[in-house]
Amino acid sequence: MKKLLLGNQGIAQGAYEAGVKVATAYPGTPSTEITENIAKFNEIYAEWAPNEKVALEVAIGASIAGARSIVSMKHVGVNVAADPLFTYAYCGVNAGLVLVCCDDPGMHSSQNEQDSRYYAISAHVPMLEPSDSNEAKEFTKLAFEISEKYDTPVMLRMTTRVSHSQSFVECLERKEIPLKEYKKDITKYAMMPAMARGRRVAVKEREEKLLKDCNDLKINIAEYKGKTGVICAGDTYSYVKEALSDVSVLKLGMVNPLPEKLIKEFCLKCDKIYIVEEMEPVIENAVKKLGINCIGKEVFPVQGEIFPSLIKEKITGEKTDKISSVEVPQRPPVMCAGCPHRGVFYVLSKLKLTVTGDIGCYTLGAQPPLSAVDTVICMGASVGVNHGFIKANPQFSKNSVAVIGDSTFVHSGITGLIDAVYNKGKTTLIILDNSTTGMTGHQNHPATGLTIRNEQTHCLNLKDVCIACGAKKVDEVHSFDIEKIESLIKEHLSYDGVSVIIAKEPCALLNKKMKEKVYFVNDKCVNCRACMKLGCPALQITDGKVEVNKELCTDCGLCGKLCKFGALTEVDR
Amino acid sequence: MIKCNIMIVGVGGQGTLLASRILGKLASDKNLDCKLSEVHGMAQRGGSVVTFVKMGEKIHSPIIDEGEADIILSFEKLEAVRYINYLKKGGTVIVNTQQIYPMPVITGKCPYPTDILSEIENTCKVIKLDALKIAEEIKNPKSVNVVMIGKLAKTMDISFEDIKKAVESTVPQKTLEGNLEALKRGYNL
Incomplete structure (x- = not known):
């Protein structure tokens, strides 16, 4: 049957048809929909792993145990997963293993523009690159064949436009592939120096064979x-x-x-x-x-x-004839109305703190008018970077904090926290816990207590984790309680040691129901525009006066708390 | 409508993705080749969003280049003008006159240019409608996207039956009734 599918859905369909049994991933634009769609097939075990390295390791385990497995990530995720990738390239596979890597030329939703073809070259793994959704499906199937034929993991490279374009895909039946027998073989699967030296030779031989054979490959x-x-x-x-x-x-x-x-x-x-x-x-x-x-x-x-x-x-040399563009005001992405991160960033901005940031919706806290973030490097970096700031100049223990989301903290912030505690740091870490992986479109993670298929599972308690890492002072607070947040931040900055504030409130987009009440600007407004410092899209200036856009207002109440004149009050929608 | 490049532009959260998927279904019902290109991730958070819909006998690239769009379907006034360089000479802009303030306007850094459409009315055909008002009249403010699709279908001479069929098989079942009403209102403007 012919279906109009995203490139990422094409990969999911390919995995299904190829008899894949295990699929793992950590969400990341533009790769997220691959595993989300695989999870719709009951024949395939699918999971969100806490990060890309673990995701690949799980897929490797499944491959060695005899099941075709697929692991998906965005380009920067390969940096995280590079360690197991480079070594599993030596091992080769038992059942096929395919790593899908989605590059982002133009940086639509990424912090850099790395070209993962260099990874394939330096890890000595073959890489296929489809150009539309049907090829995404077909190449996925072919990648498994190549993986098993040449005894190697295979990378499938996507780019944003292929991942996020829809085109027609011929959907076929699944071909069940029985589990391959697992045979213990430490010369192949236990990569200590003596064994790895042997495997390096095998890698070279396989590469030479593939170099010859690829001239006749029907996809070239x-x-x-x-x-x-x-x-x-x-x-x-x-x-x-x-x-x-x-x-x-x-x-x-x-x-x-x-x-x-x-x-x-x-x-x-x-x-x-x-x-x-x-x-x-x-x-x-x-x-x-x-x-x-x-x-x-x-x-x-x-x-x-x-x-x-x-x-x-x-x-x-031909140029397209086109209408010349007209200057219009920019429309950058913003934190949503009712975003629980906003209050925290308002306080950080008010206190003029140096803030080491991280990857997620809250990266937008760097934008005006909040302008509250100083650094954004990679997933999990906020904690280590803050620790480094303070080691370089102890003054920063009094006027800087690290901020990180719940999903990002689990991904790779925990190790940073362990480091800061272990090395007698003074970092104040704020975990912005909105109970989801927000920016990529609301995926579950270990601290939501739900699996990729929304089944109940153990819920990782972030407070317990922080305490176990050795943070002696850990406080929880509601994200919209900005008075409490301000006093807590001050208290934590004067604390002699590593401490954590967990600001909790679910993502505003998780609750799609319109609230019965909204905020309203009454006649007490003196037009001081203090509320505009929140950068809330539901607050706007109309004819020189502040107005609440009731379509957008989620009744979060931050503006009301901020107004000294009682000019912002709750009314029925 | 053998070959058509449609650019759907708007503000993240307005439902441009669903609108493009309705058109994808339409093309598929008509046995046309079709490619859609979407924007996910950071740009979706209240930013300016662009979705490309291309249909015809054979479509290669899923993206629409500058000067290549036959129609720009804009869910917001400013956005219609932002992408005008993508419109083919002699092309049509269908614009929802709703104004959604971008952050520089919200913070008072610059005014919202309310008469901005006059900048493009000399260079192309501009069809204006207040889709939000229509959607509010039928007590379904979230159906702006389907009102717009109705107007687009009429402009493109697509029969109501054909577009209705595409809407029926794309929108969630529980919103179907409201969306069909929105479609009808947009189509019969």
Whole structure:
């Protein structure tokens, strides 16, 4: 049956058809929907792991035990999972293992733009790159075949546009693959130096075989039409096809290793070769290394996405005729009305503290008018970075805090906390506990007490965790109780040691029901605009006066608490 | 409607994704090739959002480039103008005249340019409607997206039966009645 599916849903369907038994992930845009959709198939065990490293380790365990397994993450997640990846590449698999990695050219929802093809190269694992949803499905199935045939984990590289575009997918039946027998073999699965040396040889042999075989792989396709040749892969293939009709195209379905023989043959038939690839010049460097002249990053940018119009312009010189743009006010993403993080950031901003931040919705606390965040590095970094600030200059123990979300704390903030306690730090950590993984669209995690399929499970108690890590002072507070939050922060900053404040309130989007009451600006308003410092989208200036947008107001009450004149009061909607 | 590039723009949370999926269903019912491109993640949080819908005999790229959109369906006034460089010359803008203030306006850094549509009315065809008002009239303020889809379908000469079928198989069952009312109102404007 033909269905219109996201690229990520295509992977889920591919995993289903390929007889996958175990799927793991930590959510991260643009990869989240892969595992969310796999979880809809009862035939596959699916889980949210606390982070990408654990997710891959679980998939590795399943693969060694004999089940086809798939693990999905965003590009930066591969950094977290790189340790098991590089070594499992030595082991090879029992049943197939596929790691799906979603890159984000243009940084739509990411803190950097790393090109994960380099991971495939340096980990010595094959990598496939589909260009639409049906290919996402087909390549997933092929990736399992390659994994088992060549005894290697396989990476499947997606990019935001492939993950988040819908196109038609031919959905087929599932093929059950029986569990493979597990045989103890420490020369293959226990990577201590003596065994790893042996496996390194196997990795080289497999790589050489694959380098030869990939020239005949049916997903590397040369289409001849004209003397200008373009080599591309993934999303840029669809852009090239959109932009140019009379060029020869070499579409690489496998981006590591590259089919050198096929590339040479293709280039021989063309007078001029262009390499169209987003981000790093991976294909370009490989083609140049073969001694072939080609044009790539001289004309195409290394940063951001490469769209059809640019391809057309650079290759044919033709420009699209377009209407000139008009300046309009920017509309950056904002914390939602009723967001429980807002009150905490208001207090941090008011106290003018240095705030080491983290990855999640609360990263938006860095934006005006709250402007309350100083640093954002990676998942879990807030705690370690704060500890470093204080070790560099002890003054920061009095005027800085770390903030982290509940899901991010479980992901990799806990180790930072252990470090700060162990090394006699003075960090004040604020956990913004909104009972979900918010930014990626509300996924459960160990501290929500619910599994990926919403089944009840043990609920990790964050307070207990902090105490167990050695934080002697741990307080819980409601996120909208800003008076209490302010006094607690002051108290914690003067505390001699590592301490934690857990500010709790569920994400405003989890409760979709319209509240019966809303806030209203009465005639006591003196237009001091203190409430506007909250940066709440439900508060706006209309005709020079503050007004509440009742469609957006969630009755959180922060503005009322802030107003010294009693001008913001609750009324019936 | 053999080949059409539609850009749906608005503010995160307005239901642009559902609107694009209705059009995807429509294309699929009509046996057309179709690609949709969506925005997830950070941009969804009250930011400016763009969804591309492309239908035709054979679609390669899922994205619509500058100067390539036949229609911009804008759920908010400012957003219609923000993406005007994506419209093909001679293209049409269908705009919900609702104003949602962006943060720089909320904080008083700049005013909301209320007469901004006049900037584009000379360069393209602009169809205006107050979809929020219509949605509120039928006591379903969340159905702005389906009102807009109704107006789009009429503009594109799609039969009511065809678009109704696409809506029926896309929206959640419990919201169906309200959404069909919204569709009818948008279609019959």
